[in-house]
Amino acid sequence: MEKKLRLAIQKSGRLSENSLDLIKQCGISYTQAFGKLKAEANNFPLEFLFLRDDDIPKYVANGIADIGIVGENVLLEKNEAVEEVLPLGFAKCRLSIAVPRDFSYNNIEDLNGMKIATSYPVILQKYLKENDVNAQIQEISGSVEIAPSIGLAKAVCDIVSSGSTLVSNGLKEVEVVFKSEAVLIAHPRLEEEQQQILSQLLFRIKAVRKAKQNKYILMNVPNKSIEKVIKLLPGMKSPTVMPLADEGWSSLHSVVQEDEFWKVIEQLQEQGAEGILVVPIEKMIV
Numbered sequence: 001m002e003k004k005l006r007l008a009i010q011k012s013g014r015l016s017e018n019s020l021d022l023i024k025q026c027g028i029s030y031t032q033a034f035g036k037l038k039a040e041a042n043n044f045p046l047e048f049l050f051l052r053d054d055d056i057p058k059y060v061a062n063g064i065a066d067i068g069i070v071g072e073n074v075l076l077e078k079n080e081a082v083e084e085v086l087p088l089g090f091a092k093c094r095l096s097i098a099v100p101r102d103f104s105y106n107n108i109e110d111l112n113g114m115k116i117a118t119s120y121p122v123i124l125q126k127y128l129k130e131n132d133v134n135a136q137i138q139e140i141s142g143s144v145e146i147a148p149s150i151g152l153a154k155a156v157c158d159i160v161s162s163g164s165t166l167v168s169n170g171l172k173e174v175e176v177v178f179k180s181e182a183v184l185i186a187h188p189r190l191e192e193e194q195q196q197i198l199s200q201l202l203f204r205i206k207a208v209r210k211a212k213q214n215k216y217i218l219m220n221v222p223n224k225s226i227e228k229v230i231k232l233l234p235g236m237k238s239p240t241v242m243p244l245a246d247e248g249w250s251s252l253h254s255v256v257q258e259d260e261f262w263k264v265i266e267q268l269q270e271q272g273a274e275g276i277l278v279v280p281i282e283k284m285i286v
Ligand code: PRT
Pocket: 010, 011, 012, 013, 014, 015, 051, 052, 053, 054, 070, 071, 072, 073, 074, 091, 092, 093, 158, 159, 160, 161, 162, 163, 164, 165, 166, 180, 181, 182
């Protein structure tokens, strides 16, 4: 039987949709039966296991799954023997310490003697030790943000993304402990065949990720400015330049990183560039 790679994905939660979207963008299709724990890809040697995110590092470490997608926060907390293969750029958040809004906080020393509620005791313990803070950790599994208001702890250490949960619970963020995003992890000793499937999958994921970070850009440029515009937009190798029917003008095509584009737009206009179009790229192989 043909070897397959088993990918562990969060069953339902903040990582699920993005994880499955990434797989789809890699051109991999599958049929997911509702409520089922397993699924199989139709056109790639990949199987899916749908799990709670907290269990993913363990399943990948013990080889029930070969690879998995999980938040770095969970990975660090669980401390299992797995390899971190590739950051995936979604589910970005931070693990932060927050205190009641009216607490006058000056610096990390103010945490000494405090009781801090968290679902991340391992990461918090390490952080407190590194910063020479002597605080007590109160481990709780959910609704950490309400701990101060019910008197369970003075401070919290929890995941923050927009910050609105903290604000609506009368808390303010005072220290960032750790920044996290979703990552692809792998069992440390994959068989040769599985390693090959993983390489194929990584090739596709990287092409999708690269495409997202870049845009295809087209514009009309007066011929006298072409050299300067090329310097602003080096592209993959070098930009394509084609003459327009209008004499003295050319159409210039290139690839630009999205954040770079906003930096150079004014300089392009100063060079007389017109009709600038910026379009998404679906896949990018360099
Ligand atoms: O059921 P299962 O155990 O699989 O899921 P879960 O409930 O443990 O995790 P889930 O789905 O909530 O989150 C999965 C992963 O998404 C986390 O481990 C993080 O890596 C990442 N992530 C990104 C977040 C957030 N953003 C986030 N905002 N995880 C949780 N939150 C929560 C946070 O705990 C707090 O309650 O959202 C609230 C804060 O959000 P803001 O926007 O108000 O700051």
